[in-house]
Amino acid sequence: MAELTYVQAISQALVEELRRDERVFVIGQDVGMFGGAFKVTKGLQEEFGEWRVIDAPLSEVAIVGGAIGAALVGLRPIAEIQFADFVSIAWDQLTTVAAKQHYRAGTPVPLVVRLPSGGGFSGGPFHSQSPESSFAHVPGLKIACPATPADAKGLLVSALADPNPVLYFEHKHLYRRIKGEVPDGRFAVPFGKARIHREGSDATVVTWGAMVHTAAEAAEIVAADGISAEILDLRTLAPWDREAVLGSVAKTSKLLVLHEDVRTGGFGAEIAATVAEEAFESLDAPITRIAAPDTPVPFSPPLERRFIPQVEDVARGLRELAAY
Amino acid sequence: MAELTYVQAISQALVEELRRDERVFVIGQDVGMFGGAFKVTKGLQEEFGEWRVIDAPLSEVAIVGGAIGAALVGLRPIAEIQFADFVSIAWDQLTTVAAKQHYRAGTPVPLVVRLPSGGGFSGGPFHSQSPESSFAHVPGLKIACPATPADAKGLLVSALADPNPVLYFEHKHLYRRIKGEVPDGRFAVPFGKARIHREGSDATVVTWGAMVHTAAEAAEIVAADGISAEILDLRTLAPWDREAVLGSVAKTSKLLVLHEDVRTGGFGAEIAATVAEEAFESLDAPITRIAAPDTPVPFSPPLERRFIPQVEDVARGLRELAAY
Amino acid sequence: MALAREAEPVGSLHEIREAGLARDDLLTIYRHLLVTRGVEERGHILYRQGKIPGSFYTGRGNEAAAVGVATAMGPHDVGAPLHRDMGVQIVRGVEPWRIFANYMGRAGGPAKGKDGNVHMADDHLGLIAMVSHLPAVMPVAVGCALAFRIREEARVAVTWFGDGASARGDTHEAMNFAGVRRLPVVFVCDNNHWAYSTPSHLEYACDRIADRAQAYGFEGVVVDGTDVLAVYREAGRAIEKARAGGGPTLLECETMRMEGHAAHDDASYVPREMLEAWAERDPIDRFRAWLREHAGLTEGEEDDLRSDVKRLLEDAVRRAEESPLPEPETALEGVYAEPGELDVLHFP
Amino acid sequence: MALAREAEPVGSLHEIREAGLARDDLLTIYRHLLVTRGVEERGHILYRQGKIPGSFYTGRGNEAAAVGVATAMGPHDVGAPLHRDMGVQIVRGVEPWRIFANYMGRAGGPAKGKDGNVHMADDHLGLIAMVSHLPAVMPVAVGCALAFRIREEARVAVTWFGDGASARGDTHEAMNFAGVRRLPVVFVCDNNHWAYSTPSHLEYACDRIADRAQAYGFEGVVVDGTDVLAVYREAGRAIEKARAGGGPTLLECETMRMEGHAAHDDASYVPREMLEAWAERDPIDRFRAWLREHAGLTEGEEDDLRSDVKRLLEDAVRRAEESPLPEPETALEGVYAEPGELDVLHFP
Numbered sequence A, B: 001m002a003e004l005t006y007v008q009a010i011s012q013a014l015v016e017e018l019r020r021d022e023r024v025f026v027i028g029q030d031v032g033m034f035g036g037a038f039k040v041t042k043g044l045q046e047e048f049g050e051w052r053v054i055d056a057p058l059s060e061v062a063i064v065g066g067a068i069g070a071a072l073v074g075l076r077p078i079a080e081i082q083f084a085d086f087v088s089i090a091w092d093q094l095t096t097v098a099a100k101q102h103y104r105a106g107t108p109v110p111l112v113v114r115l116p117s118g119g120g121f122s123g124g125p126f127h128s129q130s131p132e133s134s135f136a137h138v139p140g141l142k143i144a145c146p147a148t149p150a151d152a153k154g155l156l157v158s159a160l161a162d163p164n165p166v167l168y169f170e171h172k173h174l175y176r177r178i179k180g181e182v183p184d185g186r187f188a189v190p191f192g193k194a195r196i197h198r199e200g201s202d203a204t205v206v207t208w209g210a211m212v213h214t215a216a217e218a219a220e221i222v223a224a225d226g227i228s229a230e231i232l233d234l235r236t237l238a239p240w241d242r243e244a245v246l247g248s249v250a251k252t253s254k255l256l257v258l259h260e261d262v263r264t265g266g267f268g269a270e271i272a273a274t275v276a277e278e279a280f281e282s283l284d285a286p287i288t289r290i291a292a293p294d295t296p297v298p299f300s301p302p303l304e305r306r307f308i309p310q311v312e313d314v315a316r317g318l319r320e321l322a323a324y
Numbered sequence C, D: 001m002a003l004a005r006e007a008e009p010v011g012s013l014h015e016i017r018e019a020g021l022a023r024d025d026l027l028t029i030y031r032h033l034l035v036t037r038g039v040e041e042r043g044h045i046l047y048r049q050g051k052i053p054g055s056f057y058t059g060r061g062n063e064a065a066a067v068g069v070a071t072a073m074g075p076h077d078v079g080a081p082l083h084r085d086m087g088v089q090i091v092r093g094v095e096p097w098r099i100f101a102n103y104m105g106r107a108g109g110p111a112k113g114k115d116g117n118v119h120m121a122d123d124h125l126g127l128i129a130m131v132s133h134l135p136a137v138m139p140v141a142v143g144c145a146l147a148f149r150i151r152e153e154a155r156v157a158v159t160w161f162g163d164g165a166s167a168r169g170d171t172h173e174a175m176n177f178a179g180v181r182r183l184p185v186v187f188v189c190d191n192n193h194w195a196y197s198t199p200s201h202l203e204y205a206c207d208r209i210a211d212r213a214q215a216y217g218f219e220g221v222v223v224d225g226t227d228v229l230a231v232y233r234e235a236g237r238a239i240e241k242a243r244a245g246g247g248p249t250l251l252e253c254e255t256m257r258m259e260g261h262a263a264h265d266d267a268s269y270v271p272r273e274m275l276e277a278w279a280e281r282d283p284i285d286r287f288r289a290w291l292r293e294h295a296g297l298t299e300g301e302e303d304d305l306r307s308d309v310k311r312l313l314e315d316a317v318r319r320a321e322e323s324p325l326p327e328p329e330t331a332l333e334g335v336y337a338e339p340g341e342l343d344v345l346h347f348p
């Protein structure tokens, strides 16, 4: 066990997998000597050379399309999109080609796309988005959103072992803010298994990514008022752990769904709808969704704070749920 | 009043608006002399010339991006995407440029994108999709999904008058299957106002597009069993008429949400989640969602029938709801 | 300004032998041409009989371009042919009955009814299934070439696009990346002068699409796409150059779409004279005449060939019709691959 | 093979007069160059002081390219400048205090805090706000040109992209469509040799990006982007050609990114000698020397100019700092336009 930051855990997974399996390679903008915009790939090109750590042109279609092709013929590409926002350019490659390939042609596409996502540092409308919900609606894709250093590593290992295209959303705001114990050596965190970040009995908070930590702070605050919140970190949105959510709701009878992406049509709606369908009898209060308002991500700090769900918002939501 | 097919209603709106307002123009693949893949623009280039009805290259980015630019400087473009499926290529232009333009820069983008969508005729995975849910998650876009000839015309008129980018999903399978009375001359059907397609008291079906007709057939069938279903046609998904849905659910206490797109993360989840949040007390049964399974749209008739919600599926859902 | 090289027609049998084809190979090419056209002609009939759901496309006029390029490919090369390139499927060995089964949405088609038309692929034959979004598979094929380069394999990727699809950004990103990294890939443009109803001058404004190769730092070649041997020779040069580390080539095959865009389209927007002029250059007739003149093709040989192909196609149609429609519940299967599937070698 | 025309440097005052610039205009250009650099230098200080949230980009080395092109634009032309093109904002008349306010996320910036950096636009000045996704606004600018063509207005759209962004499909679709329809648009490539840390040879494989113009049926021109008058002259030619119905031009301005990609980047991957060589060609120093030699710029004039600019910028910083941060609830406003907004003339 070592204490690593979130970004160190990702880098460690990359270097270990590159060493372990020569089919693994990394491709993206500035990922070579420069080490990537967030230095996640720092040092890799020195060790593995320019054909395993490939500086691509400013070409998201070529990067993702190229990675799909390499995956088809047996390699294990890890494509880095410099900011998750830019994946909008490769939307077609991912949804049209990668997602439908196995269904139509039976060939697996063992592809990982790394997507630094999320806001919190005035990145503005094009460097702060959390596009995971959009992709969670597309059959054929898998989606991981680690919240802790251990999961960052273990989910990346699983993503690479998966025979399907995986979008791996790493939250930029966690890179250097979050530290945690990470088991030594190779270990896999399975997809589709939620993690109980905090146990509780009065209400369930279902969330993922950086919001896990926002929820944890809020839970700490309301604990002082005697409210016991259970925090479920989904870890992956596709597949997502319905059983864990339904199980926790069966226990607490109250549900708060929390995400950083905008509210309407966000993945929180799917979770809320599923619980409304399947745990109708066990709910003691209306489901609460807390998410960003339906706007682009604004740049200026007071606006961005208004946009991204804050600890106080979640605490308020929990208090209202508890009081219902 | 004239009786028109759905496709005639769209063509009529186009020709009338092109005549009325010289700022209006049409751009798309094969929309000129050929009249478009579905003959919606037949005859327009003869009347308005090749600079108001523009045959574009096979370039969805240029078509949509170009239409955005023309809208910015004061025209009223109507861009046709030959099949809604291909809008995946222009995803970035729509979500990055068009959707965020007014929020960031304050300039309106009075743009209409026409998207022939939906399945039912063995179009396969790339000519049958219903991508409206994906766009309904993007703040800044408006989304219309007409189900009747009158709405096809009236919503297109509203779309053109709107100062925002509007995605207008016209269901291919309705083009020549549906006829209806269409008021003469120019009239607008407002966005965000649902239409009661059929009144009822035992359960509410919320849907849009071709599924309105599937729901109507199902309602007819279960009426024989004494079940009275109310069918609400949302008409537009962004904005969507929450009040009408909540009002109808307050009356019937039971909700079935129906759509042709795949289930997980579809817009049905948003509707279900909203009702679970806001009409918790008035629900007498779990919400039922009926949607396509989470797969690409298969080609072969037996598979496609399994994919697209059928009248029997909806009838079964209504019976189960009524029996709850 | 002409930038691309204009390829010469192929002349004598001697020249062809130098290009690596024996007489038997020539007969095989001829057979592939006949099967290619035959499959599409039968398909068209099946479509009109209501046995093929959805729409129906043919590559009539493009047979030589498709067969010529595919013949030049090596067994471990990969290809990403499109809707006019039936010849590639045939040369690579896709059995006609499976093509009919795919058309008809039968369980026995490569796509098992999940996709139709010529949207299919047998990865063990080195073929990537096309998607409708043109030409979204081009960057994917470049990715195959990237993999070959990374693994230092002597394999080449071949990828197709049309005159219409040349307008899409994907062609640019694919060719640019391939040029920058000098990847072993050949870009084949089937320039059949029409993109659905849209003529070339509304799709691009350069003289030759192959002229664009210079924008990406490699060679462009224009070849008469109705001359199967010229196509074979130029494709072979390009493929072997790529295999040898010489980087990509853009090969433009000039052909004509001799039928409508799809079965529903009567192509009334195409000038009759244009069709008539190109009919004179029918790729199969041309090759037949060449074989008679240069390779001594006899009536007897031809009769044998034709009746052989006829039998093949009749059997194929029968077998396809015997293949059942898929079970409805199979619609729900196969969205995701299972881990074990990675143990199989794909695209060997 | 060189396809693009290489523009000559600009020589004498006489030549410049012919190109339409009087001495006063030259001093205005000089002033614009100084303001451009001054705004970015002050911005950098504000950033280091923690007064600018997020990141910070400058166009140091690119001032002449931006100012030269913008000076050649007409009042009703529209432009879509990028993050190295501050000079365009300045020439078009965006007040420096509003730029600082935008950097600082203040309510008084054109984006009202909703967007930052140089992501801003005053549409009444004919400017389209950039988006980060490079170069997604290129097809949009082509759409403006399409509108001008449809309305038969004598207006031109000018749109920028970098050497890195040249690899994106959007450049292709934009230039292809503009070429096919001969639209009144000028494509300006700021080739500053680097795309973040990526050198040109990993972005494209042709000699000159301007060579690609032939792929789209129009002219490509390469100009020394540190020579403001040569840029002005070539941009003017291209713009007036477009205005007269002659179609697009691709103008490649050769410059150098003299600082890191953004404030956090020390650009240690850029060879020092390269920076030193380009420092010799500083666009402002060059123009100052030219003005002294050819237009008799005096020390007195220069002192006046410089203190004037200094005052302007100090006032601007003060005013921006006085501008309040936006109210949190304004985050929720403005996602959609109201119908009445169409009554206002945008991009007059």
Ligand SMILES: Cc1ncc(C[n+]2csc(CCOP(=O)(O)OP(=O)(O)O)c2C)c(N)n1
Pocket: B029, B058, B060, B082, B086, B089, C084, C132, C133, C134, C135, C161, C162, C163, C164, C165, C166, C190, C192, C194, C195, C196, C257
């Ligand atoms: C991205 C995209 N847009 C539109 C279409 C609809 N479409 C199918 S084929 C076709 C014309 C293709 O022209 P070309 O590339 O020249 O190929 P051809 O069919 O002539 O062989 C069009 C517009 C498509 N398949 N993909």
Ligand SMILES: Cc1ncc(C[n+]2csc(CCOP(=O)(O)OP(=O)(O)O)c2C)c(N)n1
Pocket: A029, A058, A060, A082, A086, A089, D084, D132, D133, D134, D135, D161, D162, D163, D164, D165, D166, D190, D192, D194, D195, D196, D257
């Ligand atoms: C589509 C896209 N991908 C990645 C980025 C991240 N990024 C910002 S600037 C830049 C380099 C741009 O290079 P170039 O086009 O040469 O412009 P320059 O910054 O050198 O002026 C990159 C990769 C982006 N802005 N847009």
Ligand SMILES: [Mg+2]
Pocket: C162, C163, C164, C190, C191, C192, C193, C194, C195, C196, C257
């Ligand atoms: Mg064609």
Ligand SMILES: [Mg+2]
Pocket: D162, D163, D164, D190, D191, D192, D193, D194, D195, D196, D257
């Ligand atoms: Mg650059």
